[in-house]
Amino acid sequence: MIDLLHELLFNYTLRTVALGAATLGIVGGGLGTYAVLRGQSLLGDAISHAALPGIALAFLLTGSKEPIVLMLGAAGAGVVATLVILGVTEATRVKYDSALALMLAVFFGLGLVLLTYIQRHAGASQAGLDAFLFGQAAALVERDVITMAALGGAALLAMALGWKEFKLLAFDRDFGASLGFPMRSLDVVLTTLLVVAIVIGLQTVGVVLMSAVIIAPAAAARQWTDRLGVMVGLAAAFGAVSGVSGAVASASISNLPTGPTIVLVMGGVVTLSLLGAPNRGLLWQAWRDRRNARRLRRETVLLDLYALAVKHDRLDHAHEESVLDAMNAWTDRTHRALRQLAADGLVAEAADRHWRLTDAGATRAHQLAEERHLVPPPASEAEPPPAD
Amino acid sequence: MTLPQLEIQLVAVVVAVACALPGVFLILRRMAMMSDAISHAILPGIVVGFFITESLGSPLLIVAAALTGLLTVALVELVERTKLVKEDAAIGIVFPVLFSLGVILIARYAGDVHLDTDVVLLGELAFAPFDRFTAFGLDLGPRALWVMGAALGLNALFLALFYKELKLATFDAGLAATLGFMPGALHYALMSLVSLTAVSAFDAVGSILVVALMVGPPATAYLLTDRLAVMVGLSAGTGALGAIGGYWLAHALDASIAGAMATMTGVLFGAAVLFAPERGVVARWRRRRRQTWRFAEQMLAIHLLQHENTPEAERECRVGHLQEHLGWAASFAERVVHRAARHGTIERQNGRLRLTDPGRTVAEDALERT
Structure with missing residues (x-):
């Protein structure tokens, strides 16, 4: 135990990975709360898959592998995918679930085309882009974590600033509109914050599993409380604890990839919450x-x-x-x-x-x-x- | 075109059609995201099956993985039934957990087996011609073609046998249950087919692109028709078109074939959104514009009819007056008059507008309808 603490504090790699995992857990859990409450859980899944072509395109256009550049590309693609999904749902009779699944897969396919194109044409310089598929926590460096923390912190700050408005949006949109709040703009802002939360985790957990980081902590937190503030705090805490324990477990056991381990821990937290939470829990x-x-x-x-x-x-x-x-x-x-x-x-x-x-x-x-x-x-x- | 190229396209088309058939019912039953969940969650089944059989093509592996798909469906229902978590969140938790389990299994035992997560997730159609199916020393073509052909046959057979039941359960589950058609059993049968198809297709196109092939072509067809049978046919056709288009796109870019197939599926869907004959954005825009003009011409005719042979006719029946009376902009009024004159409903006589006989009929018809 003491050894582990010592390692966490003084082993550069482990400390970096643990901090990164904690950051993505806190931001994903906090903002995921809104996604889960608003029935947008699977939108998170679609956004994270859709980020892939953005990452590839950002690299193709700039030739840079700076985390901030790739994250911006990912965020751009995530926003475009969200808008396309909403546009298709509004403009055609195709249902929301079909639009989600289709855009998720089509954007991912496009990302794959771009990735393989880069692989075969840009040679070795693409190394590292694959990491976004399943995440590569071990490759995190301090600068990645600082970028994650800065973006995530900004997103959380924005959530705190618009707390009352976002609460209205999540629970009674029509009432908010009748009070004169610009609900549509608020919707766009909150969804953009969700995109930010997803994007900062992609490098660590990967596009395929990132949705769980958004959904699982919030779904677990929901079982323990009926208050939004408490739920956001709990979800962030669950996210952080799962992130750090997943990171530590994968560092101490060989051949245990970080992203999937974090997701498994989160699955455990959800199971425990469903069973044991007071009042709502099954037990x-x-x-x-x-x-x-x-x-x-x-x-x-x-x-x-x-x-x-x-x-x-x-x-x-x-x-x-x-x-x-x-x-x-x-x-x-x-x-x-x-x-x-x-x-x-x-x-x-x-x-x-x-x-x-x-x-x-x-x-x-x-x-x-x-x-x-x-x-x-x-x-x-x-x-x-x-x-x- | 070389033989391997032909074979790749053949496999691609068979995969696309096999996926499109159950996909039609997935999107009509609003369960498109289940294809996403199943196609991810079969990973641990594939891994365990692979440990046992040591071959990706073994029927045992396919069955084991398909069972994992059904397990996913059951788990999602189990979590959802606690009413503690909404359905979408239940899906979004169950499949990443199962997928993670699969990735960890692969990572832990990667040294012992030849199985790569990339392969399962992304697939590589370009390798399909190298894996041959041989029997009695005879080369019978790519193995993937046989596997997918079997999946396609099974899906087509199921559809043919239970078409009526599926149709009823999809559009009126309540009535289906009342009549004793067991929509629940049908639901699980459909889910089994989805799992089986996803498992069969994963080594050709990868699990995520299975989603594109299951949802894309049916969603495209959904915009083109109101008839289920036509939708099934159109889905199969769109899937095949996307497969061939995708192959050549990948060929041109030297990129992933499966990714290009998904991209083409998206392009075809986008084309349908824009250009579908009745529901397309362009068709709707044109219809609205046509209606605007026709309504304006009717208004003009009615206006002229009201003032025909009255003392104010001299003042009322002029283009300039329409701005005041009907609230039309000058340019719009001019264009309406121009169109109406061309269609022969009005005539101009030294700046005055006069209804023709057909024009009078138009006005009277319009008035009668209101």
Whole structure:
């Protein structure tokens, strides 16, 4: 553990990769929150695939492999793809999912054509462009991380500045429009920020897997909270933790590529959140269902006992457990329900397997019966009919 | 054209048509992104299948990988059914995780096997002619042609056998369920075909370009027709056209054939968006323009009819007055009058405009319709 910390702080490569992964996790998680909430999860996938021709074109035009140049190219292609997808959806009857899938694949295909063209015509100078397919975290240098942090920081700052407006956009676009906010421009700005978040991660995670960095932390964070601010913070934290642990794992185990490892960690975080998050989580749900079922069973048995007592005109009359068994479907659990009721002081075992209501039990049962409209209120207590 | 070139194009066409057939139903059922998810997520299946069979062409590998595709569909449904995550996010989480698993498996055991992530993701059609299918010492052509031919045959057979059921389940799932056609089973059958096709196609065109071939041609055909049968035919034709066009584009640029096929698919789709006979952007623009002129001519005729043989006729029935009365710009008014005169609905007499008999009919018809 100490060794690992030491390595993280003083090993240049590991520190650089970990910082890069943390940056992309924070920015991707934070801005991905909006993508997930707005139902644009797969737009992230399309943008990241579509970035490939932008990267290749930027290199073809400038001959430079500066991260900022390639990232600008990627961002340009991402924005163009987004606009084409929206344009096709609006101008034709082709549906959103078809437009997404088609543009994703067509842009990627174009990127592939350009990459292979560069490979065969520009010789060895293209080395490193392939890294954008699956990412090559180990090749990150300090300047890459600084570029990532600067762009990502700017995107997060822009998100913070437009916090209220973007919140409106995500949750009630029409209301925002009625208040006079330029919703369409805000939409363009927020989508552009998403493009930035995707672009800065491409070199580390690659175009194919980048969508998971956008979607997974946000989907996990959603399970823990119902507040936007908390969700953005949690998603950024999940992104950062997954990024760093993926980077560290791939550095310590040989032949473990960074991008896929980060994505697997994120998948784990999502699984844990789906299962364990309080309130929404599946385990929590199951426990709540069980508790409710038990309470319902107890109340039903108590009411059955009350019904028998009322029939016999004696509230403290003891009844055989088998009778109660016969009155409901979950026969094997009647005994358990009775034991719990006895522990609560609502029933008492008069003889072996014979049960009677206690005073407290009778009161409680009467109350329940009234709540569920099982008995009319006693005539003496009922209000007299109003005289005309 | 050399024999290998011909063979490559043949394989390309067969791949494109095989993908286009299930693709039609994918886009009509709004599940285009499932092709993306499946084609990525089959990677671990391919890797595991390859470890077992040590051959990319083994039928066992194809089945194992296709099962992974179905696993993806089931996992997405499982996650979605918790209602904790929306469907698109579920897709966007499940397939990268499975794909990552595949990449890691390859990276960990790369030393032992001859399998490269690039190959699975990108494919290389140019190598197809070198991998021959031989039986009894006879060379029967490229292996990919046989594999894809089988996939195409299976897809065509399924389509032929269940055409009516697919049509019903696609356009009215509720009715299909009521009539006992089991849309759920049909859904999984379709997903199986998509998986199987994606697996068969990956070593020729790569998994991402399978998406282009599954979605592109049907989306193009969708803009050209309203009939399902015609759409299936047009999809197959568009796919084939894109495949051949892509091959020659790649040939000209000396670049990836699969990438060029996807690009051509995009170009054909773009052409359909612009030039489709009825729904195309150009056709709609022209229709709108035609309607503008026709409406203006009707307005002119009605205006003249109203003032015909009235005292104000001298003042009202002049080009200059139209600006005031109908709110037309001078140039527009002049052009409307010019067109109407050419169509013979009005006549000019020393600056005055007069309705002709056909013009009167036009005005009366238009008034009657309102």
